[in-house]
Amino acid sequence: MTKPRTQPAVVIIGAGFAGIGMALELQRSGLTNFTILEKAADIGGVWRENTYPGAACDVPTPLYSFSYEPKTDWPRRFSVQADIHEYMRGVVAKYDLLRKIRFGTEVTDAEFDEATNQWNLGTADGQHLTADVFIPAVGQLSRPAMPNIPGIESFTGAAFHSAQWDHSVDLTGKRVAVVGTGASAIQIIPEIQPKVAALTSFQRSAAWVLPRLDVEYTPLHHWLFKYVPPVRLAERFAIFALYDILALGLSDVPAIRPYVEGVATRHLEKTVTDDELRAKLTPDYPGGCKRGLFTNDYYPALAQDNVTVETTGITEITPTGIRTADGVDHDFDVIVYSTGFKATEFLAPMNIYGTGGRKLADAWSDEGGRAYLGMAVPDFPNMFIMYGPNTNVGSGSIIYMLESQARYIKQIVADLAANPGRRLAVRAEVEEAYDKKLQSRLADTPWNFCNSWYRNASGRITNNWPGATLLYRMWTRKVDFSAYEETAS
Incomplete structure (x- = not known):
């Protein structure tokens, strides 16, 4: 590879998987x-912040990790938060990235200077920095969302979001409410149920739950992974193939959906024997409309004597x-x-x-x-977003998507290095054509059939990628520079 004559100054915002991968x-x-x-x-992003009991990944870690930096001694197939965070720290240490990270630096403002073709960045503590290439990598799941419920500040007991877990609160013998039934709640409830006096799960809608094909890796596994x-x-x-097949069921091959729903239904029927509880836990919307969940211990926890599933809507938080x-x-x-982000x-x-x-905005x-x-x-030159709009996955590993994005952006940075002093902004008509193509694919997905965090207030699906992750890899494999307007300083 020919060494570039000069290198543009790149500023990456965020030291989670996206920022580190970039x-x-x-x-x-x-x-x-x-x-x-x-x-x-x-470092760590969501894997630094989410330390709630039972925090783990719902994608097997052999896939939820960098392809070029495999780990052969994962403790189990679905790894917990501490192990994933430690993996990230190990990667950062191996590649000596700590010297490239400025901690305690929150970017509040970024403005493109048309005279210099540079980005001027301002931070919360008054610093000012410049960048030739600006790469926000803050993710989609970095800002906890509290529910808009009257009286939420009036409660006199301990209250916190799952992503801001208060470890000083001992739940032993306590009466605990868990509001929400998403990916965090289904991990929290089984962990805390044995120690609390009573637990009430406030459920707005039942989730589609699939069995988690987890396994604890043995020394033999580790040996084979390392030496074979x-x-x-x-x-x-x-x-990868299993998750991309599931992704196809959400978009291109809807015939797959009934089979997946059947697996989830049998899992519920096999695990929950009480008719009333099973009725509460039966989804009333098509599979895939909301995030599917993988767990083996959520249903058994809900069936315990000290647990109640409450489906009546919440009107107020009281003292x-x-x-x-x-x-x-x-x-x-x-x-x-446990109300998401x-x-x-x-x-x-x-x-x-x-x-x-x-x-x-x-x-x-x-x-x-x-x-x-x-x-x-368009109109935001030399700015490239990691984990931006419509790049979340309904099924698959976001790490695979992030690698695709990082490889694409790397090509642009290399081009700017070889041809310094320019700015590249995607053409408005190119973005418009792409968006129409994307929305056409999204129109036939089950994400349109109910309300979820995949859709914004206008009903537009802004978060998810409609299809297999392999398709995204193909679409981003090589930069088409004709899609960009080039301007020299």
Whole structure:
């Protein structure tokens, strides 16, 4: 590879999987003039923040890890938070990335300077930085969302979001409410159920739950993964193929859906024998409309004598607990809000301004976030988003998607290095054509059949990629530079 004459200064925002993956792709290609800005004091993103009991990944870690940095001694197929965070720390240490990270640095403003073709960045502590290439990698699941319920500040007991778990609160013998039944709640409830006096799960809608094909890896597994790489690669490929087949069921091959629903239904019927509880836990919407969940211990936990599943809507939080629509007051010592994230508010709360002083929040104010290939926005030159609009996966590993994005952006950075002093902005007509193509694919997906965090207030699906992750890899494999307007300084 020919060494570039000069290297553009790249600033990456966020030291989660997206930011680290972007940095590694640049460094592995000899593009080393980059800095990662991280507002926290440690790397990890969601795997630093989410330390609630039972926190784990619902994608097998042989796939939920960098393809070029495999780990042969995972403790189990579905790894827990601490093991994933430790993996990330190990990768950062191996590639000496800590020296490239500025911790405690929160970017609040970013403005493109048309005279210099550079981005001017401002931080919460008053610093000012410049960048030739600006790469926000803050993710979609970084800002916890609290529910809009009257009286939420009035509760006198302990209350916190699952992503901001208060480990100083001892739940032993306590009356605990868990509000929400998503991916975090189904991990929390089995962990805390044995120790609490009583637990009430407040369920707005039942989830489609599939069995989790977990296994604890033995020393033999570790030996084979390390010394017989085809065994490790075969497992990774099998997991990849299974999840992409499930993804096809959400978009291109709807005939797959009934079979997946059948597996989930049999899992519920086999695990929950009480007719009343089973009825409460039976979804009333098509499979795939909301995030599918993988767990073996959630249903058994709900069937325990100290657990109640409450399906009546919440109308108010009171000083002593929760009031439901039937007028009943439920008293609790602790309330856990497992209510997800502000996933559709991409890049918030940063204020980002492109050419002509155009504010990104204004550009996305009507329909929500949209970007060419989920990465490039017209009028925002040399800005490329990691894990941007419509790049979340309904099935599969986000790490695979992030690697695709990092490889694509790396090509652009290399081109800017070979031809310095330019700016590249995706053409508006190209982004428009791409968006129409994307929305056409999204129109036939089950995500349109109910409300979920995949859709914004206008009903537009802004988060998910419609199809197999392999299709995204193909679409992003090589940069089509004709899709971009080029301007020299």
